[in-house]
Amino acid sequence: MAQNGANQLGWLEILGFREPRDREWSLVRAAQLRELSRSSLLPTVAILLGGLFIAWQFWSSVAPLMMASWLGLFVANSISIASTRRRNLTRQGGASRADLTRSVSHCVIFGLFWAIPPLFFAPYGNPEQLLMIAAFSLAVMGAGTLALSAIPQAGIALNGIIGAALGVMLARIGLPILASMAFSYAICLSYALLVTGRATLDRLRNDLTLDEHREVVDLLLRQDDRANSDWLWQIDARKCIVAPSARFAAATGLKIKQLDGLPFLQLLAGADWKNSEVSDEIRKFHQKLRLGETFSEFLLPVTLNGRQRWWKISGTPRLSRDHHVMGYRGVIADVTDRQAAERRTQKMALYDTLTGIPNRAHSNDLLGERIAKCAEAGNICGFLMIDLDRFKAINDTLGHPIGDQLLVQVAKRLSGLLQPGDKCGRLGGDEFAMIVANTSYGQPIDERARQIITALSQPFHVADHILHIGASIGSAVCPRDGRSAPTLLRNADLALYKSKEAGRGVHMPFEPVLLKKAEERRAIEMALRHALERGEFHLVYQPVITLSNREIAGFEALLRWSNPDLGNVTPDHFIPIAEETRLIDSIGEWVFRTACRDAAQWPENYRVAINISAAQLKNPHLSSAVISALSNSGLDPKRLEIETTEEILNRDNEQALKTFKQLGALGVTVALDDFGSGNSTLSFVGQARLNSIKIDQSFIRNAEEGSKASIAVIKAVIAMAESLGISTIAEGVENSQQFQLAERLGCKQVQGFFLDKPMTAEAVGKLVGGNRNRAVA
Numbered sequence: 001m002a003q004n005g006a007n008q009l010g011w012l013e014i015l016g017f018r019e020p021r022d023r024e025w026s027l028v029r030a031a032q033l034r035e036l037s038r039s040s041l042l043p044t045v046a047i048l049l050g051g052l053f054i055a056w057q058f059w060s061s062v063a064p065l066m067m068a069s070w071l072g073l074f075v076a077n078s079i080s081i082a083s084t085r086r087r088n089l090t091r092q093g094g095a096s097r098a099d100l101t102r103s104v105s106h107c108v109i110f111g112l113f114w115a116i117p118p119l120f121f122a123p124y125g126n127p128e129q130l131l132m133i134a135a136f137s138l139a140v141m142g143a144g145t146l147a148l149s150a151i152p153q154a155g156i157a158l159n160g161i162i163g164a165a166l167g168v169m170l171a172r173i174g175l176p177i178l179a180s181m182a183f184s185y186a187i188c189l190s191y192a193l194l195v196t197g198r199a200t201l202d203r204l205r206n207d208l209t210l211d212e213h214r215e216v217v218d219l220l221l222r223q224d225d226r227a228n229s230d231w232l233w234q235i236d237a238r239k240c241i242v243a244p245s246a247r248f249a250a251a252t253g254l255k256i257k258q259l260d261g262l263p264f265l266q267l268l269a270g271a272d273w274k275n276s277e278v279s280d281e282i283r284k285f286h287q288k289l290r291l292g293e294t295f296s297e298f299l300l301p302v303t304l305n306g307r308q309r310w311w312k313i314s315g316t317p318r319l320s321r322d323h324h325v326m327g328y329r330g331v332i333a334d335v336t337d338r339q340a341a342e343r344r345t346q347k348m349a350l351y352d353t354l355t356g357i358p359n360r361a362h363s364n365d366l367l368g369e370r371i372a373k374c375a376e377a378g379n380i381c382g383f384l385m386i387d388l389d390r391f392k393a394i395n396d397t398l399g400h401p402i403g404d405q406l407l408v409q410v411a412k413r414l415s416g417l418l419q420p421g422d423k424c425g426r427l428g429g430d431e432f433a434m435i436v437a438n439t440s441y442g443q444p445i446d447e448r449a450r451q452i453i454t455a456l457s458q459p460f461h462v463a464d465h466i467l468h469i470g471a472s473i474g475s476a477v478c479p480r481d482g483r484s485a486p487t488l489l490r491n492a493d494l495a496l497y498k499s500k501e502a503g504r505g506v507h508m509p510f511e512p513v514l515l516k517k518a519e520e521r522r523a524i525e526m527a528l529r530h531a532l533e534r535g536e537f538h539l540v541y542q543p544v545i546t547l548s549n550r551e552i553a554g555f556e557a558l559l560r561w562s563n564p565d566l567g568n569v570t571p572d573h574f575i576p577i578a579e580e581t582r583l584i585d586s587i588g589e590w591v592f593r594t595a596c597r598d599a600a601q602w603p604e605n606y607r608v609a610i611n612i613s614a615a616q617l618k619n620p621h622l623s624s625a626v627i628s629a630l631s632n633s634g635l636d637p638k639r640l641e642i643e644t645t646e647e648i649l650n651r652d653n654e655q656a657l658k659t660f661k662q663l664g665a666l667g668v669t670v671a672l673d674d675f676g677s678g679n680s681t682l683s684f685v686g687q688a689r690l691n692s693i694k695i696d697q698s699f700i701r702n703a704e705e706g707s708k709a710s711i712a713v714i715k716a717v718i719a720m721a722e723s724l725g726i727s728t729i730a731e732g733v734e735n736s737q738q739f740q741l742a743e744r745l746g747c748k749q750v751q752g753f754f755l756d757k758p759m760t761a762e763a764v765g766k767l768v769g770g771n772r773n774r775a776v777a
Contacts, residue, residue, distance in 0.1 A: 035150035061124040107154035111161030118169035152197030310339040355411035363425030382436035385492040389470035391430040449507035540758035554607030557595040579615035596633035617656035637667040697732025
């Protein structure tokens, strides 16, 4: 490929003083260096051998220091040339000016090396040796011209130095004509280098251009066995199809004659190609053709024979000498199947596979987009987090298939409640969300929430079942409750948690106090995880008094927690968290070990009562932990009493009854704490084989105030307990009136602050001492 006049290199470009602007010249420099390294091996070896021959001829006549310096320069330059040659042959990518200058410098040093014999060795030589120097100098200049055509400036420098040295030598011995001929010879060789250098550089540039074109053609044609669904396309300046291939025709369902000359846009856009009814993709594609842009894998939807296909089109413009677009050529790939698979994959990544509505990740993205739009327009948007009530019971009793169908109907019902701009999604399990596009603070968001609760409270017809569920909702509003999707999600979740605590079937908006409580709870949970190993727990003991003789019957062990950062944390704050995190099991084991060890130091007539929660009773290893504590402490099992609350009746109590039976066989007794505050049943009282019942302090307090109902309940409980042989304990006695009331109503035992405050194990030891009985003052 010849360079035209506009692209022909000037002398400054050939000599490296200026670089053209029509391409990346670093690639040309790299090609120059590779060409030099490939063509200079044999001339360089021959010249070095000639240098050794010169050294041999003048070894005895030239001063040793001069000869040693010359040979040192000879060896150093040879090593440097070999290293540079290896680097140039393995070079990847372009080369810098510094790389080219380094090669020129080697040639200059080579010229100086060959200038030493004519200038410094010649005075010591005979006519035959001088003729040999002249012959070798002329040979080196000729060889350099042939080898350095890729870098003309290097050859000119080499020939100039050697020619000048040779001319000086000839002038010294009285041969001025030959000296002038040596100078002329050097000039002629320099001109030859300029001419051959231009030709060599043009050839290298053309080779690079051909390589680029070959890469483009390979990219467009995709000549690959895997590309059997691709075909070539070509259009002329009128944007009409030219020379369509058989594969192109087969892909369109048209004959080659029908396709030839057909406007390309008509094929892509169909009958509406001349008006504005085309898609945005077709419009963008036409814009690229009009501007003469190169494009790769431009995705277009195309309707052929009533079926939509997806094509990826790559193309490059065909330019005239004056850079006008003469047409386009390129390649088309049918990616319909691949596009369908990608869309399915994208839908699976963004939408819930069961209900078809956005999943959690996509809901987060949609919420973020809505927040951004509201911020731009100055509007208010809301986020509702919806939890289905009673869904778990349906899923457990009727099975997951019924539960899944119910979730599908819930999603449809929620979708039917959407207003323009709203979105709903499934966050996971039985948890849904709704993004309210436009709302305001207060009543409007509450009305939307109540509308959802009402809709989901209506019966669902699933298979042969009529199902009733409900919904609890927590809401957060942007920007008041947060300006980001994660913040609104967190705050709506906190509000949802509060709505569940409020009894379900209600809507609770977010309040800042909820976040404060959540942060406090998080701090308690983090500190609680290390409290046991850091020794932050301790036990205190509150006496239980027998009314008939005013003597201490035993003590109730109460757990206390003192944290360096949180201070004294009350059990009602940390016990629920311990239960949820299952830390209650390890804490409970510590309580049993400590309380049994302390009680073992008391006189044998004093008992110890330890509270356990419903969560602990679900642990099948609880009885083993209690037995281990009794065994290690040496405490008689009959002196240990376990207290539990009526909360256990709201859960599966089979494991609890099994534990009570195992411990009861050893002599451990069971007490029911806070009796009357929950869902006590006579059947459980009988099955658990209770030793005592603690009457909740609220009844004692109300009875003191004259509540006839509370007095009647206390009397009924005492009567029932006496008939079953169960002792009754009035707890929370705080004054003498309550003490006398408990005694008058027939309670067997009492405990409370009026009698004694909880005390440490050391205080208990001092209190009971060695006395087997102690009267209450």
